[in-house]
Amino acid sequence: MSDERAVNARTTYRHGDLREALVEAGVEMAREGGPRAVVLREATRRAGVSPNAAYRHFTDRDALLQVVSDTCLGFAADRIEAEFDAHPPTGDAEADARMMLRSVGTGYIGFAREEPGLFRTAFSVPDNLQRAGDASKAGRRGRTPFQLVGLALDALVATGVLPPERRPGAEFQAWATVHGLGMLVIDGPLRGLTDPMIDAATERLLDMVDRGL
Amino acid sequence: MSDERAVNARTTYRHGDLREALVEAGVEMAREGGPRAVVLREATRRAGVSPNAAYRHFTDRDALLQVVSDTCLGFAADRIEAEFDAHPPTGDAEADARMMLRSVGTGYIGFAREEPGLFRTAFSVPDNLQRAGDASKAGRRGRTPFQLVGLALDALVATGVLPPERRPGAEFQAWATVHGLGMLVIDGPLRGLTDPMIDAATERLLDMVDRGL
DNA sequence: TGTACATCAGTGAACGCGCGTTCACTGATGTAC
């Protein structure tokens, strides 16, 4: 607040925002190697701080991982919202609602492919997938991936594409489908495929959801 | 071969079949805590043998885990085949083919619920999902889960339910859907649900696949 | 059938590793007077 610190912040004694720095380091590690790669000591190393300094901000390693994981879920939401932006409303409400659900799917798969480490960290930390709707896991616009699926389905109901009686629980069907494809893409038999091939598989899957829902 | 060993085999010097014993111990650990819980030293402990004895049978810990993981994939195949058995052909070829695909789904989800640790070990060890069709990962009847999906889809084509031009790659759609639901059930928001609720969710998802494929 | 011997599946002890975590501490900071 008062003085200008050394430009090369390595020598900083009172760290500017250590908590944030640790989370960022954790996200970086997650990006490189998934949740298992989020190592408390390494996070303090990257923040240029002694190992135990982390305990001023997190009760233990799991607490850090949880925050990192929440952050990753937020990134997933951001990626989906970016897909929304790439397909602005055309005025045809029905087509727009359909496109919205597709955007959830393509954004989700896009995130899995572009950031497999963050994807894994977002979705395979215990209790994170389970509470994927919690506000703490929201993206920059305040929404979680789970809420975005719901939003798209609501739009489908509002435009009459989806019968209201099928709405309850439909997010689980949509989500399971897209989540499964994401897993197959990052860890499964679809891993080695080229981008166009994965795009094609995604399109086919979303067609199936569209028809089947 | 020659002498009768102590009944309490703890003192055995030449172990009967250590390799098999280690794999079984590994599967047991996987059952309790997933792939991360498969610990080489603990496997030797359970087999009543010194830690390094394992290196007579596996080059390293990863080699053990890989075999354990393959075994788990085989169990998944067995579980699906059990579901086939529970729904024997009725004579209506079209209905039978449909039921076969459903059985893949319900068997898959059943395995995830009954054996979450084995499920995780089967499907989230690197390279295992990717090579899920390899013969080394077959169940008791010599088939892998991946092949079973294909079999069901072939039957759908043969009976005219599924247009042949949609057959190529269809296993990825079917598999992704069911795999995603499995993940949501063991780790996700569907975890706490009662059996009937999960059955209902499974049925709805399979209806969607049936309609959408 | 008996004996000598090579094999190799096991032993027992030890290693280095990086981890998470705890301890007693220190000294820059902001605040009260």
Place this chain on the structure above:
DNA sequence: TGTACATCAGTGAACGCGCGTTCACTGATGTAC
């Protein structure tokens, strides 16, 4: 505006842990003669 002081975010050293893995070895087994 200057000084005394309490705070508490950081330091530095150390711990115990269980892991995977390596070493030199031993002695039960099956086989050749």
